[in-house]
Amino acid sequence: MLIDTEHLHHWMNAVRVSNNPMRTLDAFWSGQIKSKEWLVDTLEYVIRPNINKEPLTIEIHGGWVGTLASMLFQSNLNIKSIRSVDIDPHVQHIAEEMNRIEYNQGRFTSLTADMTSLTNYSADIVINTSCEHITQEQYDKWLENTPENSMVIAQGNNYKIDEHIRISKDIDEFEQQCHLNRKFAGTKRLPIYDRYMIIGNKNV
Numbered sequence: 001m002l003i004d005t006e007h008l009h010h011w012m013n014a015v016r017v018s019n020n021p022m023r024t025l026d027a028f029w030s031g032q033i034k035s036k037e038w039l040v041d042t043l044e045y046v047i048r049p050n051i052n053k054e055p056l057t058i059e060i061h062g063g064w065v066g067t068l069a070s071m072l073f074q075s076n077l078n079i080k081s082i083r084s085v086d087i088d089p090h091v092q093h094i095a096e097e098m099n100r101i102e103y104n105q106g107r108f109t110s111l112t113a114d115m116t117s118l119t120n121y122s123a124d125i126v127i128n129t130s131c132e133h134i135t136q137e138q139y140d141k142w143l144e145n146t147p148e149n150s151m152v153i154a155q156g157n158n159y160k161i162d163e164h165i166r167i168s169k170d171i172d173e174f175e176q177q178c179h180l181n182r183k184f185a186g187t188k189r190l191p192i193y194d195r196y197m198i199i200g201n202k203n204v
């Protein structure tokens, strides 16, 4: 996918306004960016933007510094609005800077909250690329609270580090953990770990 220079400028500003610029730069490791590019490309294939012209509302939970939101805004998908939710109070202003163009247009909002406590919201698509950062119990509660008709996109991985509390050994195990009626399941092989992704609907 292509990143335009105006958005790139705001990505750099987002690093500048960060309390901890080195930590923000972690969001730009090749594996992080490739995983998000894979999500965008796969979603374009699943949604087929040339057929589905309805503008989408998207929730990103565990949205961190907002790179995925920015990449989705720059994709071929027709996006009405994105809300990025993260429990870390230090990332909200970074995500707003990262998505400055769409924030100023009123199409990007961010919220500091625990994703498992969110109820009664609506969205065409709910994305959680931070599945490895929450326990199975938290994931189940989170999924239960997602809107009945939303498409759900979950990403996890097999990268064993202390902050990853719910890794999966392969895509089959990740699928079992996710409890989704799947439209897509796949593995992206990255230099030091594998990323797994399921796109589907809640198994009700």
Ligand SMILES: C[S@@+](CC[C@H](N)C(=O)[O-])C[C@H]1O[C@@H](n2cnc3c(N)ncnc32)[C@H](O)[C@@H]1O
Pocket: 032, 061, 062, 063, 064, 065, 085, 086, 087, 088, 091, 113, 114, 115, 116, 129, 130, 133, 134
């Ligand atoms: C290291 S980051 C992102 C990792 C992931 N691979 C990605 O790029 O989307 C994980 C994020 O999940 C957030 N997070 C963890 N538990 C959360 C929760 N219960 N609700 C909302 N955000 C959460 C953290 O604050 C952090 O910003």
